[in-house]
Amino acid sequence: MNPSAHCYAMAEAFEGRYLAAYRCPAGKLTIGMGHTGVDVKPGMTITNAEADRLLRVDMQSAALSVSKLVRVPLSQNMFDALCDFAFNLGRxxxxxxxxxxxxxxxxYSGAAAEFAKWNKAHVNGVLVELDGLTKRRHAEAELFKAAA
Structure with a gap:
């Protein structure tokens, strides 16, 4: 399976689009639509096209992880929800x-209930609940439960 256009739109909606590097609430240097890594440097800027490319590469990596880890049948919506989860939190x-x-x-219903537990991040060394993560996990869980 491949992430749908809805999956990409969901990631962009929650990540935003930043053409200059910034630190996310967890302190990670980030650019584009949630791209992190050793290639992101302070003061770095990118174009809209580069932000789109980075999201495609990162989401394809998340999709590969989901495909390798999940051993049961998934609907497109389930796959998209899991891709967004893996994209945001990592493999x-x-x-x-x-x-x-x-x-x-x-x-499946037990799995859907687990999304909500992943709404915390380390901020200044303290694990805190973040409103943005709570909303994102809720959206992922609702997508996961939605009929394809």
Missing amino acids: AALAGSTLLRKLNDGD
Whole structure:
């Protein structure tokens, strides 16, 4: 499966579009629509086209992770929700999650309920609930539960 246009739009809606590098609430140097990594440098700027390219590359990486980790059938909506989750939190978070364990056990409703637990980030060394993450996890869970 591949992420749908809806998946990309969801990521952009939650990440925003930033053509100059900034620090996200968790302190990570970020650019574009949630792109992080060693290639992001302070003072860096990119074009809209580069922001789009980075999102495509990052989302395809998330999709590959989802495809490798999930062992049960998924609807497009489920796949998109999981791609956004893995894009935002990383492969390791999904790989070690109760969400994935429940999903691979065939407990789709139990997996959907797990999204809400991932609404915290370390801010200044303290784990805090972030409103933006709460909204994002809710949107992912609703998409995951929606009929395809």
